[in-house]
Every structure is written in structure tokens, then in C-alpha cells.
Amino acid sequence: MLSNTIFNTIQKISFIKRTKFYNFCKEIIFPFIVTNISKLFKDDIDEKLIVMGAFGGGAFVDNSKYLFEFLNERSDYKLVWIAKLNHVAEVIRKKGYKVVSTYSLKAIKLLRSAKFIFMTHGHMDLLPIRFSPKTTKILTFHGTPIKRVDFNIKEAFMYNGWGDYFRLKLKNNQYIDYVLTHSGNKIEHDVLSKQLLISSKKILPLGYPRNDILLCKEKEFTEELKKKYNISEGIERIILYAPTFRSNLIVKFEISKQELNRLNKLLNELNSLFLIKGHMVSEKIDFNDQKSIKLLDKSADIQELLIISDLLITDYSSVQLDFLLTLKPVILFPYDYDEYYRTKGLNYDLEEIAGGPIVYTTEDLIDTIRNIDNIDYKFKEKRIMLRERFNKYVDDKSTERVLDFFNIKYRA
Known part of the structure; x- marks a missing residue:
């Protein structure tokens, strides 16, 4: 019409x-x-x-x-x-x-x-x-x-x-x-x-x-989703970066060329894939030289991505509360915390509801990804508590x- x-x-x-x-x-x-x-x-x-x-x-x-x-x-x-x-x-x-x-x-x-x-x-x-x-x-x-x-x-x-x-x-x-x-x-x-x-x-x-699909235990379904998003069978860990919506409609991934190379090198060492999911509109970033980093289409279904992901990185998004149902590791990366808190505001203290470590710089984020297995054990019981708090039903x-x-x- x-x-x-x-x-x-x-x-x-x-x-x-x-x-x-x-x-x-x-x-x-x-x-x-x-x-x-x-x-x-x-x-x-x-x-x-x-x-x-x-x-x-x-x-x-x-x-x-x-x-x-x-x-x-x-x-x-x-x-x-x-x-x-x-x-x-x-x-x-x-x-x-x-x-x-x-x-x-x-x-x-x-x-x-x-x-x-x-x-x-x-x-x-x-x-x-x-x-x-x-x-x-x-x-x-x-x-x-x-x-x-x-x-x-x-x-x-x-x-x-x-x-x-x-x-x-x-x-x-x-x-x-x-x-x-x-x-x-x-x-x-x-x-x-x-x-x-x-x-x-x-x-x-x-x-x-x-x-509901986050609690699906069928391995075949998960494997089908990986094929849908062109993820190789040999990848050992899928890391999803899903930042919150910004009022300017742009999701920025602020990282220097040196840090980007360092991140990609780490991902290769860990045999991991780093997926970036903008809320709906993403800044165009050239990752052609970084084979372990992939910018997803804005229409990708976030729930499907949560199913196949082994680690979630987010900030102020409620996606972290959905991910609690899986009890898998999470990192909060509120790189613009001061500005966001001043202009937008929060209803919750991030420290209180964080199901994993909070980092504010790309350098610290890369170090945390490297050591997530050694760090995450401290948050496992907290994630269980948060899951019960934010989910009346776990089914x-x-x-x-x-x-x-x-x-x-x-x-x-």
C-alpha cells in the first residue's frame, strides 16, 4: 500500500x-x-x-x-x-x-x-x-x-x-x-x-x-540453531555480546585496533567465537580481518542466540535475567556507566543483580574472558539465587x- x-x-x-x-x-x-x-x-x-x-x-x-x-x-x-x-x-x-x-x-x-x-x-x-x-x-x-x-x-x-x-x-x-x-x-x-x-x-x-525454549534440553535443536547461524562444529565456546538499546539507536563496540587483535588472538587460542548482537541497529564495524568475531544481523532472534551461547556479555539489558534460566556464565560490561546512569537512570544496583563479574574497560573484558573459568565459580550460587528471585517458574x-x-x- x-x-x-x-x-x-x-x-x-x-x-x-x-x-x-x-x-x-x-x-x-x-x-x-x-x-x-x-x-x-x-x-x-x-x-x-x-x-x-x-x-x-x-x-x-x-x-x-x-x-x-x-x-x-x-x-x-x-x-x-x-x-x-x-x-x-x-x-x-x-x-x-x-x-x-x-x-x-x-x-x-x-x-x-x-x-x-x-x-x-x-x-x-x-x-x-x-x-x-x-x-x-x-x-x-x-x-x-x-x-x-x-x-x-x-x-x-x-x-x-x-x-x-x-x-x-x-x-x-x-x-x-x-x-x-x-x-x-x-x-x-x-x-x-x-x-x-x-x-x-x-x-x-x-x-x-x-x-520456554531456553529450557529446551534437546541437543539436536541446539545443533540446528548453530547451523542456522553458520557456526562451525569445532567451536568450543560461543560468546555472545548483547548490549542494551541506546536512545541514539547506535550500539558502539569501542575497541582499539590493538585490543581487537588481542581479543581475536585470545579467541583463536580458546577456540571460541565472539558474536555481537546489536539491539536493533548496530554501528557498522569492519571485522573482516577477525575470523573469530562476527557481527550478527540485527534481525537475529536473541532467544535462539542465548540457547547456543556459553557465555553472555551485556550491560543494562534484561537479557541477563533471561539468561539466568540457563545458569551459564555472564559478564556485565557497562563501558558507559557514568553517562548512562546520568542520562537514563537505573532501577537496580548492577552489583546487586549481577550474575557475574562487572568490567568497565575493553582491556579488563578481554582479561575476564581469558580467566572466566577461574572467576565464575564465585558467582554460581548467586546466579541460582537471582534466578529464583526473577523467575517465579523455572520450566x-x-x-x-x-x-x-x-x-x-x-x-x-
């Missing part, structure tokens, strides 16, 4: 997205138009219709993805994914699933008549329509907020006065019915409630569907628990 073509073109022109006019149109004008158009469609609920989306409509990822795939394989519901980007829609179609363009009247009609709607980040995963009160809206979310999200909320609703004036229901507590979490701890629930500005009564500690049944709670039928 023309609207999708226009959106995809704008996405490629980054300076437009930084203008106040663009933000005003995105946060106020567009929701105002869509909300009023959606009122023209009756909310005749189809009891068998479930609509899903993720990451602002720009990716097929996270909890929504795993629920979507599970139900497509094991239920008779009408399942539809809403996607903004053409290449995302193509990926879903190739799997044999139904996908509808975000910017279409069909998407609005489906959202108005769905029995259930699942999203990872909020209404912008789909469309900011006037949702029917007869539709159950579930925010599956994308992880315990180690970093503060209220800065993002403040920016997202910088025109909040206009939103109230136009009676737009843009805030989480105005349209979300439930929020998923993996923790049964009241402390974590309070953090989530405060950060999302939503009642703790709406929080469901059922687990994250995306984490592969989160998907079933979520569906059972909403009485969504599926085949065993």
Missing part, C-alpha cells in the same frame, strides 16, 4: 524522525486520525480472532512471536500479525502465517473485532485505535526494567497536554488490561508498576513465552500458563 511505502521511506531518512514536527505528528496527529477512523468500525467481537504485534510493528520478535507461532501450530484460532515493514511481513508470510499491513483499514477492522490482542511495547506495535472494552489487551512486555523507562515515557508523551485535549487514550493504564512478567517478587512488581504507570493488579507473573510452560489464564484453547 502507498501508506506503507511512505512509512518505509521515512524510516530511511533519519533526520526527519528527529524533528519536533515529526514527533508531534507521530504522537498526536496520527493517533487522533486513527482513533476517529476506528470509531467508524463496529466492535463486533470475533471470539476466535487473536491479533498480535511487536516492537512498534517493525519486527517479528519476543513474547508475541512465540505465542503466535505456538497458536498457529496448535490451535484453530484466527491469528493475524500486524506489521509495518515490508521485509517483516515477508518473513511471516514465508512461514505460512497471516499478516496484515499496519496502515490499512483492514488492520483497524481486525483490531476493533479481536477477542485478544497481544503486544510487546504498546499500542504502537499495532495502531493507536479506540480499542473495544470487550477486547482483552495484553502487554507481554520485553523484560524487567533494569534501566529506567520513565525518561522514554516523558519523551513519548511530550505532547501529553494535547493528548488529553483530543481525548486520546495513549497511556498504558488507559487501554492495557494485563501485563506479563516472569517474576513473582513484589519488589519487581512495584518497579514494573511504577515504570509503566499501571496498576500492580494488572501484573500477571506467568512467565515469558519467549523463555518451559510459560506459554501454556498464559493461554490457560485467558482460557485460550490449544492442542496438547
Whole structure:
């Protein structure tokens, strides 16, 4: 459709997205138009219709993805994914699933008549329509907020006065019915409630569907994933570097040429592979001369990468809490801690929740990788404690628990 073509073109022109006019149109004008158009469609609920989306409509990822795939394989519901980007829609179609363009009247009609709607980040995963009160809206979310999200909320609703004036229901507590979490701890629930500005009564500690595969013990499945990511059979250790999302949309791997050579030499000695997974947008780094370092495509599924990885390196990302389910070693590398804490803020003390050593320089990171087997024994008991704190359930049944709670039928 023309609207999708226009959106995809704008996405490629980054300076437009930084203008106040663009933000005003995105946060106020567009929701105002869509909300009023959606009122023209009756909310005749189809009891068998479930609509899903993720990451602002720009990716097929996270909890929504795993629920979507599970139900497509094991239920008779009408399942539809809403996607903004053409290449995302193509990926879903190739799997044999139904996908509808975000910017279409069909998407609005489906959202108005769905029995259930699942999203990872909020209404912008789909469309900011006037949702029917007869539709159950579930925010599956994308992880315990180690970093503060209220800065993002403040920016997202910088025109909040206009939103109230136009009676737009843009805030989480105005349209979300439930929020998923993996923790049964009241402390974590309070953090989530405060950060999302939503009642703790709406929080469901059922687990994250995306984490079910982390507890898969089938060696064949792991080997298939390694082949998918072109990892040689002889590699003894896979190290995954998965830093958190940065507001400037750039993930930097700050390392000198000398340090890069040193890291690559160490990896060769250890017969290890170093994978770099940018959150969604990665700075272009030339690793052509470093055969043991690989920059992954931004669309790579982080859960699949966690399965095949023997060591995780991250910073403020909640991916470290997912990885706790495996009890495998982790290193925290918050190289920009002072700046990040000042501009973004954290809800947790990194020392308190770290399941492994914390390093702040590339030199220390390389030394820690070299000695991880000698260092990690100190953190094994702590990881077990943290796993219990942040995961109410340590099993592969989160998907079933979520569906059972909403009485969504599926085949065993």
C-alpha cells in the first residue's frame, strides 16, 4: 500500500524522525486520525480472532512471536500479525502465517473485532485505535526494567497536554488490561508498576513465552540453531555480546585496533567465537580481518542466540535475567556507566543483580574472558539465587500458563 511505502521511506531518512514536527505528528496527529477512523468500525467481537504485534510493528520478535507461532501450530484460532515493514511481513508470510499491513483499514477492522490482542511495547506495535472494552489487551512486555523507562515515557508523551485535549487514550493504564512478567517478587512488581504507570493488579507473573525454549534440553535443536547461524562444529565456546538499546539507536563496540587483535588472538587460542548482537541497529564495524568475531544481523532472534551461547556479555539489558534460566556464565560490561546512569537512570544496583563479574574497560573484558573459568565459580550460587528471585517458574510452560489464564484453547 502507498501508506506503507511512505512509512518505509521515512524510516530511511533519519533526520526527519528527529524533528519536533515529526514527533508531534507521530504522537498526536496520527493517533487522533486513527482513533476517529476506528470509531467508524463496529466492535463486533470475533471470539476466535487473536491479533498480535511487536516492537512498534517493525519486527517479528519476543513474547508475541512465540505465542503466535505456538497458536498457529496448535490451535484453530484466527491469528493475524500486524506489521509495518515490508521485509517483516515477508518473513511471516514465508512461514505460512497471516499478516496484515499496519496502515490499512483492514488492520483497524481486525483490531476493533479481536477477542485478544497481544503486544510487546504498546499500542504502537499495532495502531493507536479506540480499542473495544470487550477486547482483552495484553502487554507481554520485553523484560524487567533494569534501566529506567520513565525518561522514554516523558519523551513519548511530550505532547501529553494535547493528548488529553483530543481525548486520546495513549497511556498504558488507559487501554492495557494485563501485563506479563516472569517474576513473582513484589519488589519487581512495584518497579514494573511504577515504570509503566499501571496498576500492580494488572501484573500477571506467568512467565515469558519467549523463555520456554531456553529450557529446551534437546541437543539436536541446539545443533540446528548453530547451523542456522553458520557456526562451525569445532567451536568450543560461543560468546555472545548483547548490549542494551541506546536512545541514539547506535550500539558502539569501542575497541582499539590493538585490543581487537588481542581479543581475536585470545579467541583463536580458546577456540571460541565472539558474536555481537546489536539491539536493533548496530554501528557498522569492519571485522573482516577477525575470523573469530562476527557481527550478527540485527534481525537475529536473541532467544535462539542465548540457547547456543556459553557465555553472555551485556550491560543494562534484561537479557541477563533471561539468561539466568540457563545458569551459564555472564559478564556485565557497562563501558558507559557514568553517562548512562546520568542520562537514563537505573532501577537496580548492577552489583546487586549481577550474575557475574562487572568490567568497565575493553582491556579488563578481554582479561575476564581469558580467566572466566577461574572467576565464575564465585558467582554460581548467586546466579541460582537471582534466578529464583526473577523467575517465579523455572520450566518451559510459560506459554501454556498464559493461554490457560485467558482460557485460550490449544492442542496438547
